[in-house]
Amino acid sequence: MTQKLNPWGSEEVTDYEHIFKEFGLEAFPEKFKEKLSHRLFGREIIVAHRDFGKVIDRISLKKPFINMTGIATSGKLHFGHKVDIDLFVFFKSLGAKNYFAVCDIDAYVSRQKITTIAEAKEIAVNNLAHALSLGLEEKDCYLQSRKEQRYYEFTFEISKKITEKTYQAVYGHTDIGKIQAVLLQIADIIHPQLKEYAGKMPSVTGIGLEQDPHAKITRDIAKRLPYDIEIPGFVYFKHQSGLSKGRKMSSSEPETAIFLDDKPEEVKSKISRAFTGGRDTVEEQRKKGGNPDICKIYELYKFHHHDSKFVSRVYHECKAGKLMCGDDKKDCVAFLNGFLKEHQEKVKENMPKARKMVFG
Amino acid sequence: MTQKLNPWGSEEVTDYEHIFKEFGLEAFPEKFKEKLSHRLFGREIIVAHRDFGKVIDRISLKKPFINMTGIATSGKLHFGHKVDIDLFVFFKSLGAKNYFAVCDIDAYVSRQKITTIAEAKEIAVNNLAHALSLGLEEKDCYLQSRKEQRYYEFTFEISKKITEKTYQAVYGHTDIGKIQAVLLQIADIIHPQLKEYAGKMPSVTGIGLEQDPHAKITRDIAKRLPYDIEIPGFVYFKHQSGLSKGRKMSSSEPETAIFLDDKPEEVKSKISRAFTGGRDTVEEQRKKGGNPDICKIYELYKFHHHDSKFVSRVYHECKAGKLMCGDDKKDCVAFLNGFLKEHQEKVKENMPKARKMVFG
Numbered sequence: 001m002t003q004k005l006n007p008w009g010s011e012e013v014t015d016y017e018h019i020f021k022e023f024g025l026e027a028f029p030e031k032f033k034e035k036l037s038h039r040l041f042g043r044e045i046i047v048a049h050r051d052f053g054k055v056i057d058r059i060s061l062k063k064p065f066i067n068m069t070g071i072a073t074s075g076k077l078h079f080g081h082k083v084d085i086d087l088f089v090f091f092k093s094l095g096a097k098n099y100f101a102v103c104d105i106d107a108y109v110s111r112q113k114i115t116t117i118a119e120a121k122e123i124a125v126n127n128l129a130h131a132l133s134l135g136l137e138e139k140d141c142y143l144q145s146r147k148e149q150r151y152y153e154f155t156f157e158i159s160k161k162i163t164e165k166t167y168q169a170v171y172g173h174t175d176i177g178k179i180q181a182v183l184l185q186i187a188d189i190i191h192p193q194l195k196e197y198a199g200k201m202p203s204v205t206g207i208g209l210e211q212d213p214h215a216k217i218t219r220d221i222a223k224r225l226p227y228d229i230e231i232p233g234f235v236y237f238k239h240q241s242g243l244s245k246g247r248k249m250s251s252s253e254p255e256t257a258i259f260l261d262d263k264p265e266e267v268k269s270k271i272s273r274a275f276t277g278g279r280d281t282v283e284e285q286r287k288k289g290g291n292p293d294i295c296k297i298y299e300l301y302k303f304h305h306h307d308s309k310f311v312s313r314v315y316h317e318c319k320a321g322k323l324m325c326g327d328d329k330k331d332c333v334a335f336l337n338g339f340l341k342e343h344q345e346k347v348k349e350n351m352p353k354a355r356k357m358v359f360g
Numbered sequence: 361m362t363q364k365l366n367p368w369g370s371e372e373v374t375d376y377e378h379i380f381k382e383f384g385l386e387a388f389p390e391k392f393k394e395k396l397s398h399r400l401f402g403r404e405i406i407v408a409h410r411d412f413g414k415v416i417d418r419i420s421l422k423k424p425f426i427n428m429t430g431i432a433t434s435g436k437l438h439f440g441h442k443v444d445i446d447l448f449v450f451f452k453s454l455g456a457k458n459y460f461a462v463c464d465i466d467a468y469v470s471r472q473k474i475t476t477i478a479e480a481k482e483i484a485v486n487n488l489a490h491a492l493s494l495g496l497e498e499k500d501c502y503l504q505s506r507k508e509q510r511y512y513e514f515t516f517e518i519s520k521k522i523t524e525k526t527y528q529a530v531y532g533h534t535d536i537g538k539i540q541a542v543l544l545q546i547a548d549i550i551h552p553q554l555k556e557y558a559g560k561m562p563s564v565t566g567i568g569l570e571q572d573p574h575a576k577i578t579r580d581i582a583k584r585l586p587y588d589i590e591i592p593g594f595v596y597f598k599h600q601s602g603l604s605k606g607r608k609m610s611s612s613e614p615e616t617a618i619f620l621d622d623k624p625e626e627v628k629s630k631i632s633r634a635f636t637g638g639r640d641t642v643e644e645q646r647k648k649g650g651n652p653d654i655c656k657i658y659e660l661y662k663f664h665h666h667d668s669k670f671v672s673r674v675y676h677e678c679k680a681g682k683l684m685c686g687d688d689k690k691d692c693v694a695f696l697n698g699f700l701k702e703h704q705e706k707v708k709e710n711m712p713k714a715r716k717m718v719f720g
Contacts, residue, residue: 105516116586117517145513152512153505156465157477159540167536174534176527176543180519183540226476 020048023212025236032056038090040083043302043311044238046206050215051233054202059094066192066203067091068232070101070185073123074111077130078257080240080249083303087206087235089135097198098140101188102128104358105144110181121145121358128354130260133346143358144184150196155187161221170213186218193229203232208239240303243274243296258300261344264337271297271333278325290318290325297325297332305335380408383572385596392416398450400443403662403671404598406566410575411593414562419454426552426563427451428592430461430545433483434471437490438617440600440609443663447566447595449495457558458500461548462488464718465504470541477505481718488714490620493706503718504544510556515547521581530573546578553589563592568599600663603634603656618660621704624697631657631693638685650678650685657685657692665695 020027025048032049033041035056040046058065069088071081092098104120114120124143131141168174171182189205192198207215215234222231242249242256249257258267277294279285292298292315301311317323380387385408392409393401395416400406418425429448431441452458464480474480484503491501528534531542549565552558567575575594582591602609602616609617618627637654639645652658652675661671677683 105513109516109520117513146509149506149509149512152509153465153477156469156540156544160469160537162536164533164535168534173524174527175524176522176539177520179536179539180516180543183536184516 023216025050025209025212028052028235035059036090038087039306039308040087040090040237042308045083045303046087046235047238048209048236049234050219051202051231052204052235054230055204055233058202062095064095064097064198064201065091066099066198066201067096068099068101068189068192068203068205070103070106070188071127071131072103072107072111073120073127074107074114075123075251076259076261077127078249078251078259079300079304080257081130082134082260083237083240084206085131085134085136087237091204092135092140096204097192097201098136099188099192099197100131100136100141102131102141102143102358103184103188106181106184109177109184117145125351125354125358126261128357129347129350130343132350132354133343138353138357141357144188146358146360148196150194151187151191154191154194155183157225158183158186158190158221161224162217166217166220170217182214182217185214186221189218189232190222190225190229193232194227200229202230204235205232206235206237209236210239212236241296241299243270245275245294258336260340260347262340264333264340267336267340268333271329271336274329276325276328282324285324286321289321290323292318295325295328297328300332300336304339383576385410385569385572388412388595395419396450398447399666399668400447400450400597402668405443405663406447406595407598408569408596409594410579411562411591412564412595414590415564415593418562422455424455424457424558424561425451426459426558426561427456428459428461428549428552428563428565430463430466430548431487431491432463432467432471433480433487434467434474435483435611436619436621437487438609438611438619439660439664440617441490442494442620443597443600444566445491445494445496447597451564452495452500456564457552457561458496459548459552459557460491460496460501462491462501462503462718463544463548466541466544469537469544481505485711485714485718486621488717489707489710490703492710492714493703498713498717501717504548506718506720508556510554511547511551514551514554515543517585518543518546518550518581521584522577526577526580530577542574542577545574546581549578549592550582550585550589553592554587560589562590564595565592566595566597569596570599572596601656601659603630605635605654618696620700620707622700624693624700627696627700628693631689631696634689636685636688642684645684646681649681650683652678655685655688657688660692660696664699 028046028049032052055065067088069084071077071084088098088100102124104117104124107123108114108117108120128141132138164174167179171178189203192203193200219231222229240249241247242253244256247253247256251257255270258270274296276297277291279288279290295318298314298318301314305311314323314328318328388406388409392412415425427448429444431437431444448458448460462484464477464484467483468474468477468480488501492498524534527539531538549563552563553560579591582589600609601607602613604616607613607616611617615630618630634656636657637651639648639650655678658674658678661674665671674683674688678688
């Protein structure tokens with residue numbers, strides 16, 4: 001089965017091998033993983049890369065590299081976004097130069113549901129408060145609408161380096177607003193290497209596999225700009241899937257996602273309805289074991305639980321028929337609500353700072 | 361004969377009636393001209409308008425209005441550009457709020473011959489020095505690449521208000537760089553009415569008839585933006601034609617244009633080769649008279665000579681066979697070089713200021 005990559009789609013990406021082959025991605029090698037003590041690397045969540053070797057070299061030499069990612073301010077953040085931010089915070093801890101883009105203009109121009117730029121900015125306040133609470137500092141972040149002239153000028157410079165034909169081939173449309181979003185995203189990734197910012201330096205941006213067209217066009221443009229810069233590097237996530245079967249975790253389908261703003265009752269209710277792939281009866285589950293490979297509870301642990309021994313134990317006990325779905329869900333609710341209680345207290349504290357970062 | 365309007369074309373526009381009819385422009389009325397004591401209105405050079413009545417009302421009440429125009433920094437300025445700047449300076453003298461855009465980003469993204477943004481900025485220095493010497497002040501001008509965040513943000517807001525279909529219908533392409541130029545041009549015209557600038561106010565921008573597609577899309581977007589603003593007004597120029605027969609005055613055909621940087625010898629040489637439509641022999645010219653309606657020397661006077669009596673005398677003496685082309689050209693060289701000597705001294709003086717405006 002072949003699968004068409006679509007950066008704005010919402011289908012779950014399942015056919016990784018095909019994608020690797022067709023798009024020339026490199027599988028994430030073991031020798032890199034050894035140098036990166038974070039669950040996202042150990043647990044097969046980051047599965048591929050482009051040019052990440054240069055960043056590994058910088059990390060080994062304890063030299064700085066560019067750590068760049070962004071979130072579109074299109075709504076509340078969920079645990080899928082948390083994975084991106086966790087990775088960013090991890091790279092920050094390795095001594096990176098940090099560029100966390102809060103993409104208010106991007107969200108406004110490319111999303112129909114965001115009808116004014118003011119709306120995008122209100123969402124930005126919320127998103128920023130969460131990012132700060134997950135370990136970012138004010139100096140690590142920027143809002144697209146509050147960037148320097150040089151950045152905007154650069155988005156226009158980029159526009160000259162994409163032909164209509166290339167753009168059409170990659171994106172299959174020439175929607176004017178979405179073109180603007182693409183130009184901003186490319187500027188976000190490359191601009192840290194301009195002399196007015198950190199300068200020439202290997203960079204890494206974590207993206208979903210379905211966003212590889214963006215990565216490729218960005219790398220292509222980087223080669224053709226009149227500046228001495230490194231071709232931007234990327235690492236590729238497996239996306240955390242939604243709580244329902246076969247769905248991506250998505251803000252536009254709230255029942256598929258645990259949001260970082262969710263109340264304990266909402267978490268409990270969503271987890272109780274989550275797909276586990278468990279057997280029809282407790283007896284059958286005891287006898288045949290569960291199926292953690294397709295279980296959304298197990299996936300939540302795999303993506304978010306800090307303790308690999310615990311996650312592994314859940315896996316094996318489920319398989320062995322020792323862990324029933326009901327108990328598993330109860331534990332998971334406790335895990336999530338424990339995390340969220342502490343996190344949401346920080347969010348409340350960080351809210352005034354976030355508002356100031358957006359509105360001055 | 362019908363004529364297709366093309367904002368990036370270079371054909372001389374001749375079929376005005378057809379254009380008025382097809383595009384719904386209003387011919388410039390006599391009652392407006394009476395209130396505007398400037399040669400461009402008296403001499404049938406400004407031929408049409410959209411919504412200029414609101415500006416006339418403001419002028420009558422001695423209230424401010426927005427005066428907006430721009431030049432793309434694509435090369436040296438010629439006498440065709442001077443007409444735009446002269447009109448702008450006239451509106452400034454009537455108490456307008458002035459927004460003179462020096463379009464360095466626009467020129468870079470939409471013109472193939474400008475290969476770096478640095479090149480566009482060097483041209484901007486030259487163009488600005490000329491604009492200052494023609495009567496503008498520093499506070500009247502801005503460089504696109506040195507504008508405020510709000511302006512850039514606004515270009516992105518605009519992108520959301522043009523559908524792919526509309527864009528294609530108006531421009532017939534979706535060249536990414538040219539789309540950016542269009543967005544900037546629209547922002548240039550509308551942004552003065554944002555609350556961060558002059559606020560809601562009737563505005564006027566002088567453009568060539570072939571640029572009406574820009575005007576229409578700009579007016580359409582102004583209606584659909586979430587801001588309380590006036591629909592921008594426009595006045596339409598007849599373009600000064602080139603020195604050769606049937607050509608528009610254009611930087612890309614240097615032999616057709618007198619540049620504001622031209623030396624006396626260049627002016628003399630170009631005028632000596634200019635098309636006059638004169639008779640084959642002096643005898644025939646004396647007998648039948650000349651044809652000022654197609655004469656490039658007469659046109660230069662009509663567009664640029666301050667003294668309407670002089671211009672009228674040239675017309676009638678030519679028609680009557682009293683003025684020979686050779687003498688006419690000699691006078692014209694003296695007129696142009698007299699103007700340019702004084703002007704170029706001012707340009708030299710203004711150059712450091714212009715450089716500072718571009719590079720800080």
